[in-house]
Amino acid sequence: MIYLDHCATTPVSRQVYAAMAPYLTEEYGNPSSKYYGQAVRAREAVECAREQVAGLIHAKPEEIVFTCGATESNNTIIKGIADYRKYYERRGDHLITSRVEHHAVLNTCRFLNGEIYSNDDDTFTLDQSHPTVDRGFSVTFLDVNAYAQVETGALEAAIRPGTTLATILWGNNEIGSLNDIVSLGAAAQKHGVFFHSDATQVLGKLPIDVRSLPVDALSFSAHKLNGPKGVGALYVRTDEFGLMPPFSSLMHGGEQENGIRGGTLCVHNIVGFGKAAELAASHLENRLERMRALDREIRGLLQSNKNIELLGDPEHHIPGIFSIVVGDTFFNNEQFLKQIGDEIAASAGSACSAGEPSHVLQAIGRGRQTGQVLRLSLGPDSKASDVEALLARLFPR
Ligand SMILES: Cc1ncc(COP(=O)(O)O)c(C=O)c1O
Structure with missing residues (x-):
């Protein structure tokens, strides 16, 4: 099996699995229990993982x-900051995001905007005739350039009195382009806007x-890094006092995670995330070098094919993510991916939006080509021959 869908998820590495296993068997203590060894060891394991995750981004453990x-x-963070700053601090009700966010941000903002109010069939379509409900927030969805990037000037122009939060994607999960987070974050913070x-x-x-990064908050998922x-x-x-800015909790419950996120901690998963972060930190430089070399090789391969167009920023992108438009207007990406599915795993866009016209492609004026786009996302073990195998299926001689 050739796996070219690392943006969707990645395999759990053997070392991560080995680190997790004891916490699914003999070390089953609840880290919130106090008096006995198993609980203490579970708590220590969670705190060790917190240090490992913090270490990967040079944060303090208490910031995780x-x-x-x-x-x-x-x-x-989006609902928490929006709610606290509007209803508790009375600072305003305006939020800024972009049109190309992952649905986890886009639909959160649309919920606050009042565009989403139930889980019926209409939930995920932006239907102008759809009634909105007033949740008290207004959201600006910024347009993007041809590479799906937000211009700093556009962000600054959208900031107004009452803007409390801006949330802008760092690396695009569909086409791999990177936003200039340093410039965007600095612009938001200059105006006192919380930047996530x-x-x-x-x-x-x-x-x-x-x-050295002008951001107030960042989001991560463990399964994207093994x-x-x-x-x-x-x-x-x-x-400077070691305090987070106040924000409303999403999960009300026990005092876990300082009351920010109630609920018994999922110790084995947290331990696995910690191990994955530790491994990622130790391999980061080598991995990046390898992925950059692979990216150059495959970019060359794809660019030399007249029947393919590469989307995304050729310079500022996550190495190893390729979004390609197949020239044939009758090409059906879903059909093709099913045909090759026993041999090659790739995607028609993001895993979370499969089946719908891509909002990212729409935002860059390529919505009509949604059915012609393939996303190939490579990992450190991928080879140029993996992509060649896909091309051979795409253009059989
Ligand atoms: C950019 C981005 N944000 C958020 C998510 C959601 O991650 P999860 O499904 O693990 O919550 C993904 C997953 O594909 C992603 O790529």
Whole structure:
């Protein structure tokens, strides 16, 4: 099997699996229990994982909140900051995001905007005739350039009195382009706007150093970097007193995660995330070098094919992610991917939006080509011959 869908998920590495296994068997203590060895060891394991995840982005351990994934991290910080700043601090009700966010951000913002109010069939279509409900927030969805990037000027122009939060994707999960997070974050912070970025596709692939990054919060998922599914993290910058800015909780419950996220901690998953982060940190430089070389080789291969067009920023992108438009207007990506599915795993866009016209392609004026697009996302063990095998199926001689 050739696996070219690393943006959707990645295999759990053997070392991660081995680190997790004891916490599914003999070490089953609840880290919130107090008095006995198993509980203490579970708590220590969670705190060790927190240090490992923090280490990968040069954060302080107390700036990491464990969640069940990037979807929850995005919901937690966007709804939490929006709610607290509007209803408690009375600072305003305006939020800014972009049209090309992952649905975990896009639909969270649409929920706050009042466009989504139920889980009926209409939920995921932007239907102008659809009634909206007033949840008290307004959201600006920024347009993007041809590479699906937000221009800093556009963000600044959208900031107004009452803007409380801006959330802009770091690395695009459909076409791989990177936003200039340094410039965008600095612009938001200059105006006192809380700046969050969904960095799910960047963690473990490119260096992240929050010490020099103008961001207030970042979201991650473990399964994108050879960790388990069902665990993620939210990074929130603390101030000089070691305090996070206040925001409303999404999960009300026990005092876990300092009351930010109630619920018994999923120790084995958290331990797996920690191990994956530790491994990612130790391999980051080598991996990046390897992925950059592979990216150059495959880009050359794809560019030399007259029947293919490559989307995304050729310079500022996550190495190893290729979004290609197949020239034939009758090409049906879903049919093709099913045909090759026993041999090659690839995607027609993001795994979470399969079957719908891609909102990312629509935003860059390529909506009509949704059926012609393939996303190939490679990992460190991928080879150029994997892509050649796909091309051979795409254009049989
Ligand atoms: C950019 C981005 N954000 C958020 C998510 C959601 O992650 P999860 O499904 O693990 O919550 C994904 C997953 O594909 C992603 O690529």
